Amino acid sequence: MNESSRSWQGSAEAPNTDETWSRLAPSAIDSVARYDACRLEIERARVAPGIREKITDPVYSVRNLFSSWEHLVRRMESDWQLPGQYPISAYTNDLDARDQLQIAMGTLTEEAQAELSILLAALDARFVRESVLDEVGELRPWLKPSSGEEPHGFWLRKPRDHPW
Numbered sequence: 001m002n003e004s005s006r007s008w009q010g011s012a013e014a015p016n017t018d019e020t021w022s023r024l025a026p027s028a029i030d031s032v033a034r035y036d037a038c039r040l041e042i043e044r045a046r047v048a049p050g051i052r053e054k055i056t057d058p059v060y061s062v063r064n065l066f067s068s069w070e071h072l073v074r075r076m077e078s079d080w081q082l083p084g085q086y087p088i089s090a091y092t093n094d095l096d097a098r099d100q101l102q103i104a105m106g107t108l109t110e111e112a113q114a115e116l117s118i119l120l121a122a123l124d125a126r127f128v129r130e131s132v133l134d135e136v137g138e139l140r141p142w143l144k145p146s147s148g149e150e151p152h153g154f155w156l157r158k159p160r161d162h163p164w
Contacts, residue, residue, distance in 0.1 A: 017066040020119045024112075031112035035104055036061045060097070062104050066116070068097040069123050076130035080163045088142045088164050095155055096146050124154075131157040 024032070039058040047055065058064070072094040075082050105113055105120065131154075134140065139158045143151055 015119050015122055017063060017070050017119065020066075020116065021063060024115055027109065028112035028115045031109040032062045032116075035107050039104075060100055062101070062108075062116075065097050065101040065104060066119060066123070068094055069101060069120075069127075073123050073126045073130065076159050077126065079161060086163050088139070091139075091159075091162075092143055095143065098154055099145060099147065127154065128157070131159050134158040 036058050039060055040055070043058050043060065044052045044055050071082075072091070075086060080086060101120065105116065108116070134156055140151065143155055145151060145155060
């Protein structure tokens with residue numbers, strides 16, 4: 001484990017998703033629940049009726065989006081030592097999750113945004129610290145946002161060291 005990965009573990013400067021959720025105000029939880037309820041209906045509408053009723057929680061809930069982003073950051077900080085394979089398609093999925101997280105944050109109440117923006121800013125800063133601009137476009141052939149738009153922001157960065 002490198003020095004940067006040791007520096008955030010257990011520190012107040014680097015909140016994690018589970019800790020943040022355990023401290024959210026009830027009104028923030030309600031705001032997140034409203035977004036998640038809408039997201040659940042979107043996800044359920046995309047599957048056959050027999051499957052639809054079995055889906056009770058959205059895959060792309062606000063908490064899951066935060067967890068995905070945090071998991072990527074932790075993998076990068078650990079120099080990819082966390083168990084399991086990590087194909088480049090997973091990196092694309094995690095960048096998509098970060099885009100969806102931005103959209104979700106924009107729908108939440110100001111209170112929920114204020115509480116969750118602390119976690120998001122910490123995760124974003126950690127991502128930036130563990131990545132560099134992909135100035136020559138090394139990963140560009142594989143990084144295509146699902147929105148179909150030109151890559152921007154985090155899509156223009158690549159891990160300092162990557163497993164591919």
